[in-house]
Amino acid sequence: MEGKRALNGRIKIQGSKNAALPILAACMLIPGKCTLKGCPDITDIGYMCSLLKSAGAEVSISDTKTEMQLEVDTRHVREYRLPEKYVSAMRSSVVMMGAMLGRLGEVHVNYPGGCVIGERPINLHLFGLEKLGAQIWTEGNHIRAYADELKGAVIDFPFSSVGATQNVILAAVTARGTTVIKNAAAEPEVTELCIFLNRAGADIDFSKVFMPDGKIVIHGVELSRLHGVEYSIISDRIVAGTYMFGALAAGGTVTLENVPIRQLGSVCDIITKMGAGITTDTDKNEITVAAADRERIVNIPYIETDIYPAFPTDLQSPLLVAACMANGTLKVKEKIFSSRFRIVEELQRMGARIDVDGDTAVVTGGEELEGRNVIARELRGGAALVIAGLCASGITTVADSGYIRRGYQDIVGDFTGLGARIRYMNSP
Secondary structure, X not given: OEOOOOEXXXXXXXXOHHHHHHHHHHHHHOOOEEEEEEEOOOHHHXXXXXXXXXXXXXXXEEEOOOOEEEEEEOOOOOOOEOOHHHHOOOHHHHHHHHHHHHHHOEEEEEOOOOOOOOOOOOHHHXXXXXXXXXXXXXXXXXXXXXXXXXXXXEEEOOOOOHHHHHHHHHHHOOOEOXXXXXXXXXXXXHHHHHHHHHHOOOEEEOOOOOHHHOXXXXXXXXXXXXXXXXXXXXXXXXXXXXXXXXXXXXXXXXXEEOOOHHHHHHHHHHHHHOOOEEEXXXXXXXXXXXXXXXXXXXXXXXXXXXXOOOOOHHHHHHHHHHHHHOEOEEEEEOOOOOOOOOHHHHHHHOOOEEEEEOOEEEEEOOOXXXXXXXXXXXXXXXXXXXXXXHHOEOEOEEEOOHHHHOOOOOHHHHHHOOOOEOOOOOOO
8 A cells, every 4th residue: 555645435344243153153043044245354253154054053144236235044053162273363252152053052163363463261161151051161272062951040250241141141042041141241233132032033132221231131041032034234333443544544534324423422522632533424424534624633641442332343443543643742552452552553653652561551642653564463453554554654565454354345445435545455
């Protein structure tokens, strides 16, 4: 990519990766056919579809001009052993455990893989499943879980975990009795999973009475009560936030279509405080970021990541790049993952002034970035390096872009549509 070019135009936001993956896992519970509209065409979705097929599901994909649609038929699911090559490719594969236990009563799986962004143990997942009656054995990198019958229980997580909450929900849907999850995650992707399962015949209470208190109640139902449904995947708040920070960093005026506006409150608040204009159109689900006046773009003193609805850890890396291009100093505290500053070394090679001390990074903005050959080491950091390249003088190449394709359908096409000079290395 060649940088120093403002971004202008419109861009449509893809379906949510973090919502689609657990919903695909949930299809394993349903002995019928489900149709999922608006799925993002990314490699992680491909890995999850391969896992479903390996268990005996039939998965068909149809593309339209505007979206990808998946049909998942799990009536003939029999296989409880999941192949390592797909499980080890992504973290989200761990939620298959709850779904497989709920459907077959047994699952054999390797520890999940994905991006290396710090300690991401699955002890809370195993804790919750054991509370429901699963017997779990671990041998090296392999996990076996078995349950004659899952039974409802009160599960009090020591801290909120999106994946563990989703895993317990999936297992509890067909458990005998009632399950209460305390300190449950309240991210939109958890809510979407509950909505999908309820439409398929589950009985989950995540109402306004419970969710503010961090509680979800699942009343177990017979497997035969679950039925196939048609469902539309929500748009991706992290992809939207990435492009919003891209506009803030590079300058220009960008309108994002198909945006989950209510889920982006913390992002809009920060971008506004940093001096850009934010306009929302709730009728059209559009957000416009106006950052053409670079004199107004300044850093604010302090930001920290935290669980929803606070500022998301997945947008910390794009924020760092925007902070490099703004005037003044920003301190960022990372409260979710221990190794989320892996992008800093690459940004420093481009000329950024960033100091890291444990879980805190201090960015001194206003420095010119220079194009370099850099390496994506994880998904969100890779996308942020693309933004940095669009802001830097000269030419930047981002290697290991496979990480980026795990979560972004076509980041090159999206930025090209906004006027960026960018292409894939194998393109003319």
